[in-house]
Amino acid sequence: MRYTFKIGDELHKVAPRSLADELVLTIGDAECRVEFEHGKGGRCNVTLDGKSYDYWMARDGDDIYIKMSGSYFKVAAIDPCAAAAGASAGAGAISAPMPGVVVEMLVREGDSVVDGDKLLTIESMKLQSTIRAACDGVVGRIHVSVGSEFNKDDVLVEFENDD
Incomplete structure (x- = not known):
């Protein structure tokens, strides 16, 4: 199943699937292996194809706000x-x-x-x-x-x- 997310003004198609114990996301034409770690106070970590990123996340209804590497993003899932x-x-x-x-x-x-x-x-x-x-x-x-x-x-x- 494909999902659509709006990040800023751009739409991104994402198709999740799992391989054994891994989550694989197809984002556009690219595939990446993903691991999530949710911490306390909104602090999280995501590993994409072996590269780790720290970020902070907050929800407001269906909208998700993310701060990563000094940038802020609003992510909305499109039903x-x-x-x-x-x-x-x-x-x-x-x-x-x-x-x-x-x-x-x-x-x-x-x-x-x-x-x-x-x-x-x-x-x-x-x-x-x-x-x-x-x-x-x-x-x-x-x-x-x-x-x-x-x-x-x-x-x-x-x-x-x-x-």
Whole structure:
């Protein structure tokens, strides 16, 4: 299984697997053997392919803050289910959960949809995700088309108001 972590503004794909008593992580295209040692007060040690690093770690909800070698990093795990569902930009709008490109449009303006209907397929970092309707409604305005690139939080689809 692959996981996605956001470190600063960069997304990193990580695939863990174990070999006998070792943990091996594939990070991007590189593989490394990993050993963790958690100390008290947030002090930790990680050994990557035999090279040891001390760091301090603190959690705030799902976010992890790390201080290593005088630098600070915020690490956030990205839930693939939440990312694929899309984030709501406001009542009646679906925004992009991550930057990417539109691969397939599955609705048109004026179409009626119900909660869970597929609206469009996006691709981000070679991973395709389906954006689904978060409620029943009528598609009002579509802001993207096949091949369109978008940024995180850009509005993709708006729904008509039920005044």
